[in-house]
Amino acid sequence: MPDVNREERGLQLKEKAFKNTLVIFALLSVVVLLAIFITLLFSSMPSLKALGISFFYNKDWDPVADNFGALPFLLGTLITSFLALIISTPFSIAIALFLGEYYKKGIMAEIFKNMIDLLAGIPSVIYGFWGLFVLVPLVRSLEMKLGVAPYGVGIFTASLVLSIMILPYSVSLSRQVISMMPGHLKEAAYSLGATRLEVITKITIPYTRSGLFAGLLLALGRALGETMAVTMLIGNSHILPTGIFSAGNTMASVIANEFSEATGTVYTSALIEMGLFLFVVVTVINIIGKQVIKRFTA
């Protein structure tokens, strides 16, 4: 009898311990996220206090003179991300249609799906490296033809590579929603004599447009936070960009370049504040994107 009791108690303890461990792990994920936010907030305090809101419209970034204006980087981030999105969107929808509508199954589907996935697998630093040696000379000759200063690096080059990098992210979601298009709606249109193009433009796209929009949002989120390739191709200038061929900087690339050498509390804190900004914006975009998806699949 006593043996059974001991075994019983041992069992109960182990069961409880296991269940509690799982709960603790899950709690940890929430705690870590909150801790990340709090750390960013806390570490940005010196800069928030010293510079306030002017941080975002001050166009001068001069650490030596203790002047921290993030406007050039804010602009750089926004311009490169939106430009990349504009360049990649027609292609991402085209590929989404290719994989979700025209070639849903079979060899073609497998080949191209894997190739697009591979694009996502290439590390950012390699994109940057390739961009430096292949794209930059090309852009330089383009700039010479256009009569613009032939840096080669700059916002345009960075946006170009960025558009390739974010392509797989919008494709994957868009492809899914397009392929989940209910067949009976398409068939109704076909039976009325519509061509495939007409079914796509008049039925499929309108029906899936919120899913497509979510795909673009997620791609935008990736673009905003992308660091390495952009750092290597954007020219690293602190001056306000004047055109798409000028050199510039994004918030992420400035952090990457200057964080390890930043001295002084306000300098470091200003960089972290930009990190906080990126964190908040990307998180909000991702949450909105996920909500849109949820509503679409409901």
Added chain:
Amino acid sequence: MKQQQINKESETTGAMLRHIRIRNRKNYLFKALIIGATVMCTLPLLFILFYIFRQGITAINWQFFTSLPKPVGETGGGISNAIVGSILILLLSCVMAIPFGVGIGIYLSESPKSRLSYYGRLSVDVLQGIPSIVIGIIIYQWVVRPMGGFSAFSGSVALALMMLPSIVKSTEETLKLLPESLKEASLALGVPYYKTIMKVIVPTGLSGILTGVILSISRVIGETAPLLFTAFGNPFMSTDIFKPISSLPLIIFNYATSPYHDWHQLAWGASLILIVIILILNIISKIVQRKWKVQF
């Protein structure tokens, strides 16, 4: 009268036929456009892979793998410290990320409706989207500063944080697909819950979980930003986890942006190695998924 009517009818029929022809033409053009755009987008991939292969293959030799980078000006040298560094950091990250990732995944699949589940899933989703440079900042504040310096350990923590969401997701998805009858069979034999999960459920879902782990490794192995101010880089060979350490992406970044041709060569070689590793990992994950999958 009749002739007029017939004329009118054939006019409209003619117009309709012309219209249909135009619509059909547009249809074909569109499809061609779609195919063209898709092929166009795969070109960068091919260019990049081809270019890296061509540039990198010339740098690959035995010395490349076994020697340390030489100082500026001297030819030769290798990336042995970066290879060792990458492996070390990854091993440590796996040790940290896998237990937590699988554990959280188990919780989410076992208690999908609890409030903690909702917030946990949300947190993991948010974590997945955080820019890698921000992760670097966080780990700098949490680990590098208290430790007083850069280290392989801090780099591993950063990468572990980045691996976590995909391990959690794939574990949860895999376990959710397992039928309830599996759990019941085990519980009815008097197997306690914790053993049922660890000895029946998880082993049955192993292929999916393992696939998730391999894919998450392939994603973080090329990450540079989170290592910039954590592992930091090291021109010498080091296996000390409490000191700065080199890694493949770091060395690519540093050498690619340097003005020395020799170093560019090394960076190409390193890029080739990195791409090959990522490709191999992806292939392995597909094999694991197919061969080990348990069918119900």
Added chain:
Amino acid sequence: MESTILKTRNFNAFYGENHVLKNINIDIDKNSVWAIMGPSGCGKTTFIRCINRMHELTPNAHVQGSMQLAEEEVYEMNPVLLRRKVGMVFQRPNPFPTMSIYENVIAGYSLNGIKLNRKEKDEIVETSLQRAALWNEVKDTLHKKGSFLSGGQQQRLCIARALSMNPEILLLDEATSALDPISTAKIEELIYELSTQFTIMMVTHNMQQAARVSNKTAFFYLGELIEADATKTIFTNPKNEKTQDYIRGHFG
């Protein structure tokens, strides 16, 4: 006086607010085959799931009243230890897919960390498979995975797995509903032979099966135990009108 292996007194079961078993009083005698039958939703599956406390796995499930297995209060025992004494076979065969046939039969021991030497394991596996009338079909392929067997064979494997633990009671929850007639017949034969060594309770919605295989029958309706008696009596001379209606096929 036959010995009673399972005794319930005023036993009630609930899913949250839902009262699914009402005041069940029944005595199950040793080495008999009990058929538990009734129309859908009458609580028969809930009843047997209460015996090995699998009913608790549903959130908000709870019980009231007394249920004793071999004179021990089921609801005061540790559920895990209880389940080692009660064997259960489910409607859909569920052998463990990562284990071989051999490992499946011995799973109750290996998963519970009970150490046995090779000889003991071999004996248990052979005995259990013999009892489940599966030994001759699989004795040369013991180390292949269980998923290669047919549905009927898989179910017999699950029976062997449950029997290997020498349970006080073997519970069959519509164990043949998902099988073809030949496999069903094989398993019914098996039950008859097993009853000399084990007590069996089988939930079935197939009246003919109940009449063929069992020697006692309990008829449940809307959560109540309407009648429990020798099978012959229930089918030829039921005491309750509802039982009679059910037998005659007036509902169900």
